[in-house]
Amino acid sequence: MAKEQQYIQQLTDLGVYDPAFDGAIHVLCIQERELSRAMKEWKATAEDGRAPSAADKLYTVIQQQRRDILAHREALGLTPKAFKRLRPMDSGAAADSE
Numbered sequence: 001m002a003k004e005q006q007y008i009q010q011l012t013d014l015g016v017y018d019p020a021f022d023g024a025i026h027v028l029c030i031q032e033r034e035l036s037r038a039m040k041e042w043k044a045t046a047e048d049g050r051a052p053s054a055a056d057k058l059y060t061v062i063q064q065q066r067r068d069i070l071a072h073r074e075a076l077g078l079t080p081k082a083f084k085r086l087r088p089m090d091s092g093a094a095a096d097s098e
Helices: 003-014 018-041 057-075 081-086 091-096
Strands: none
Touching: 003 018, 018 057, 057 081
């Protein structure tokens, strides 16, 4: 199953999917592929047997890509914080809080 289909299935299972999310899902998948490529390129800069340097310019790019991916995941409701915001209030939970 393609990554986009996996996200659609996850959102459907959560009860928050709408076809209007398709563009954002597509962008998220592109960003994840770009992150994967940047990580591979960054890891290739390491000397044999050593970890790649966090001082490398690529690491700054990777950090920004991670932030962008997280922002897209939150916008889609794919993080616990975002899901709480998107999920309709449970009537039982609302009654318990009174």
